[in-house]
Amino acid sequence: MAEAIFRNWTQQHSDDWGHKPVLAHHNLHENPLFTREALAALIESYPVDHYALVHVSHRADKSRVWREGERGELSGTEVIDWIAAGKLWLNLRRVAEVDSRYRDLLNAAFDEMEARIPGFSTFDRSMGILISSPNASVPYHSDLPGQSLWQIAGSKRLYLYPTDEPYLPQAELERIALYGIEVDMGYDPKFDREALIVDLQPGQMMTWPLNAPHRVENHDCLNISVTTEHWTADIRRQQQVTMANGVLRNFLGIRPRSRRISGPGFAAKAALQAAFRRTPWLKQQRRARRPIDFRLAPQKPGEILDIPAYTR
Ligand SMILES: [Fe+2]
Known part of the structure; x- marks a missing residue:
């Protein structure tokens, strides 16, 4: 071993x-x-x-x-x-x-x-x-x-x-x-x-x-x-509740009160967040990564050089 x-x-x-x-x-x-x-x-x-x-x-x-x-x-x-x-x-x-x-x-x-x-x-x-x-x-x-x-x-x-x-x-x-x-x-x-x-x-x-x-x-x-x-299965359920509560609060004007990860309330939230994940909204909101706009400067430890910005 x-x-x-x-x-x-x-x-x-x-x-x-x-x-x-x-x-x-x-x-x-x-x-x-x-x-x-x-x-x-x-x-x-x-x-x-x-x-x-x-x-x-x-x-x-x-x-x-x-x-x-x-x-x-x-x-x-x-x-x-x-x-x-x-x-x-x-x-x-x-x-x-x-x-x-x-x-x-x-x-x-x-x-x-x-x-x-x-x-x-x-x-x-x-x-x-x-x-x-x-x-x-x-x-x-x-x-x-x-x-x-x-x-x-x-x-x-x-x-x-x-x-x-x-x-x-x-x-x-x-x-x-x-x-x-x-x-x-x-x-x-x-x-x-x-x-x-x-x-x-x-x-x-x-x-x-x-x-x-x-x-x-x-x-x-x-x-x-x-x-x-x-x-873990628990962490995944917590994440589903967090996202469903966010949808309730931000899109439906409902202040979520529970963070339970079992029972009928949880099942409804799991379904809600799954439906939300399928909407194009989520992808649009995710921030694009920053462009690459520098390179490490040869011969000058710690320093950087500007380069024309590009995205990956
Ligand atoms: Fe961290």
């Missing part, structure tokens, strides 16, 4: 899973798939449609300008060096679909979790590798699938918030389901009083209750992290 991925797993981890934030210890940071050399080779062979390379700057009014770009002629090692020197992040999305070695690892990790957590059964597992600059941050947001964040190198501060009002207004969650808006949630610095704050170190993994809002601040070092997403 292959070596276990988790270390020091206790009954408490199994008991808390899905209800409370869980901090676990893993060995991905020692896995040969995540050395600089392995990641550099992966970057060089990565399909252009599957990665997102984002540059972040700030306007005079402090609002963020996010631009998406390409690695150009740089080697994988240079790409990592440019991220270490710049204001960038690279997301190697859906790596399990791109490379079977990572798919096998993803499946081994979830198989191990399922063996340790009674009743936990997942489908549609996915993995991304996120390489991000020192001091980069991810704004306050909430995700629809189950989420875990695994630290490989560097360290980052994770802020996790409660799943009730005012931290997670249902109308905002419904908007994420309807419009696919990933990072557009109202944040108040006062929320931090109730946040669970964790400095995530290599070998640590954090997972949290479904939809719990969170934000991330890298410490002053290059960060390499893995994000995994998963669905």
Whole structure:
């Protein structure tokens, strides 16, 4: 049998899973798939449609300008060096679909979790590798699938918030389901009083209750992290209720009161959201991806060059 991925797993981890934030210890940071050399080779062979390379700057009014770009002629090692020197992040999305070695690892990790957590059964597992600059941050947001964040190198501060009002207004969650808006949630610095704050170190993994809002601040070092997403039958039902409630609130003027995931109310909502998914409206509203309009600047670590914008 292959070596276990988790270390020091206790009954408490199994008991808390899905209800409370869980901090676990893993060995991905020692896995040969995540050395600089392995990641550099992966970057060089990565399909252009599957990665997102984002540059972040700030306007005079402090609002963020996010631009998406390409690695150009740089080697994988240079790409990592440019991220270490710049204001960038690279997301190697859906790596399990791109490379079977990572798919096998993803499946081994979830198989191990399922063996340790009674009743936990997942489908549609996915993995991304996120390489991000020192001091980069991810704004306050909430995700629809189950989420875990695994630290490989560097360290980052994770802020996790409660799943009730005012931290997670249902109308905002419904908007994420309807419009696919990933990072557009109202944040108040006062929320931090109730946040669970964790400095995530290599070998640590954090997972949290479904939809719990969170934000991330890298410490002053290059960060390499893995994000995994998963669905369970329960999470899928929650997602159906969220979308149906969004349709009720936004299109039918009815304020939804229930988040039940069983019984006749749920059945009606499951049918409502299924009908809604078949309308062309949904596709029209999904935001198109940003155009590609920069390339990493050769010879100038951390810098970018403007190129004529194109879309994939
Ligand atoms: Fe997230």
